[in-house]
Amino acid sequence: MKKVKLFFLENDKDQLLNELQFNALFMPDKKHYQPQNPSKSLLEVGKAIEVIESHLKKSTGNHAIVDKDTFEVQDPKYMELTQRILNKQQTFYTLEERLKSLQQVYKDLLPYKNLSVSQSRLETLRFTTVTLGYYLKTNEEAFVGHMDTLGAFSETLSSDDDYNYVAILVDKEQHEQLLSILDSMDFKFAKKLSSEKTNEELISEFNKEMTELQAQMDRITTYFESSANELGALKLLYDQLLSEETRLQISFLSTDTTLYIEGWVRSDQVDQLSDVLNKKDIAFELEARDPLPDEPVPTAMKNNRFVKPFEYITNQFSTPSAYEVDPNPSMSIWYWLIFGIMMGDVGYGIVMVLLFGAALKFGKFKGAMKDLINVFFYTGFSAIGAGLVFGSMFGAPLYTPLLEPINDPIPMLIISLIIGVIHVMHGLIIKLINSYRQKDIAGGLNDAGSWLFILMGLSLLISAMFLPMDALVKNILMYTSYG
Template structure:
């Protein structure tokens, strides 16, 4: 149900403003009507928050215990503990040091890669640039051209040695007299010789390599030591998590403060409060001050209050589907109680396999238990969990358990091939499945018309109920009864009564008689739209068939390769991978097409939407699961 909203008008002394806002945030009962901006504070706090987020991300790599619930007391949460700031700075210092060492190691490794081919060089690197009688060159040649290079060097009375290798190239050192240097160098370049330059240092290449390898190893050991320190810090990561949520909550207070109208002595606050939480609002105010004036009023006709719904856990889980379309308008009937049941039923039909439903429930339960999702993710996982129930039920009715009919399999053990429990087998009797799909579509659309009738009843538009909803319910229900021989006459009467009602009332909003007559006649053309909507439910048949066919194909493939030990192993792999793929695709398809039927065919009959979320001033909890006080608990 949609909870009615009230508008709160509150005046307090200016000196009590900050204490009042803290109490309102603590109790999370009032959504402030904001009139200000606070970009400067956001920029300052945003820099600190970015630092904290970065440190948290780095510490998460070393955190051993994850997904544990974090529960703190309110007094501990709001306390500004200087140790948290020191913890942040220490984490940043270590992370910066590790990053610097890693960058240094990358540079050292690049230098080692460059020196590696020259490890066998038996002269100091400084001697390469200052020989007395001959010119020395080092560089790379292709291994396949070694003989050509040797001949070229010998032809100029030079000498050459191979000192190493890099991929498919050879690292060589050659010496030649100065007068022959330019000629030989040009000839070698034509053969693909690439001259190379090494740093001019008074050391052998192998000694330089040893020195850099030692430095690299020392840096790695230092990184390991620092990572051990990070592991110790990660065991207390809650300090940073609390600090992050604390600063976000403080930022929320800063933004809330500029939403108020203040004079030299007083502060005026406006906001929305749930009608069932007015008493809690009074308690929150009294906790901060005894000097105040509070007026609670109904929203004015031109005001649109936020929307908040109050439903049981089952219905609340499906609210995410409605919210993705549009939040309910606070003046309309909450669609979630009815929509959730239809979504639940249709999802099960589209999946249609009891084995898949069982896996959906088990996997969803384990995911919720160990991953502890929050917000919209938790609600979607719960949708899969609840829909697992209807998937099991429809799977039994369709006689499908991982693509097999379990009753038929048992019958085969006793030589009975005709055993089976399926009331409707989508693959064997697609026509009956299509009829079922369309019949469900008619009921779904009629329920949408009933929801519109309920909205008109609340708005006291009683004639519209008879003219716009009852008339079409009679037509749709009458058509269904007309195709059944025992109820053919009853169905015809219902269709005629409904059609006459449409003709007489559809043009009632026109000003002249001609417009009323033509409007009434043209109103009957809406039957084409209704038929189009009903045909959309044939997608239920399509999805049920696709799930069944893919499951059957995977079972056939597994059966074809089974026989030997390796065959049974391969069959098991095909069975598991194939059905996991089928479940994944089935979940995606059912989620999308079920939502589409709700949005277009169901909501199109009555739902306006256009509401916005009720967001009271509250603690901004991203990492903390619960903040407890003596009287209440705020959860993430």
């Protein structure tokens, strides 16, 4: 990496920043970042995308791929679409809350449907009171006895598996005594609903309103599902707004006549950065230098088409620093090889190649998901290779194989141990190189170096003891392993 200081005229500020962002060759230094809260428009578009995606029956990628000129022009109709989606979503929430409220009232009222008078009329009685509620069926005999003793009239309006729902008529003078009896029986009182209409009329009205509310919600849901065709355009708008706001977070330093910005550029891309700015006729001056000894340097990995997807796996643990060996080139080979041995079947390997190859060809996958699909596509070939060695096709034998891990596991065990030892030694060598780069040679030799010598010694000793060889060669290996 090179530390770069880029000088330019203030008139070119917007164009230069746009080119730096688009070409992704320059990483501004942290001191130039001024974090800001996301704008209202960005949050609204993000919310609209979430709403549409929540109504997708299946994920289809929905990534719009556009050229630079198209990306720089925002279409206002999609901001209007965003507002429509959010307004309908708010309407949907309102309807949903009303529906839930009605469903609860309906549920509470339904057991008392057969009450022939309105509840508000019951409240106008002068000499008697009417109490609505329910009790456990197991207490029915006791309930009837208490009502007879009190001289109260009770009518069972409905029943279910557990409860009887009743209306109790009693003189007002005996109301307190009734309440005491009901409390001792764990009687549950019905929720009061003051209305001039009978319960049956209310239930009918609630049914109609709930049906209409559900129909309105279904129409909004249909609108959201039909808007899935615009999801790619909404994601494009989101990226446009995000790109614009990201540029606004960058601040510049200044001299008497120019502005400048400091940052990092990959060593092999310094000339490429100059060419990009020259093609846009931007007046600039570029100074590049090597990092200072204690200067924190960002990591920029440069790998070929095969290795690059495996960076996703490495990054799940930790991104290597600029002062460490990039483990991805060698790790990708190990992952590819060991995954293939683990799968070890021609049929499954072919399925992986065809399935993930089709996903890469026809799917609109980006970022980490695309990297992961590439990893499985590549490992499909190693699975085919291992399957040919094992003679396996969907678990069935194809021919007499070179190795039979099930029927004759010892050769496979030996090969696995050899691969494992080489794999561990490879990791130790990388660790030793990292120690050298960080000028901790003694620490590297004491740690990784000592384990390397131990593993090499054990490997030579085991080879000399168990492999057929000339006596002289065997003695040389034995004495070397002791050293």
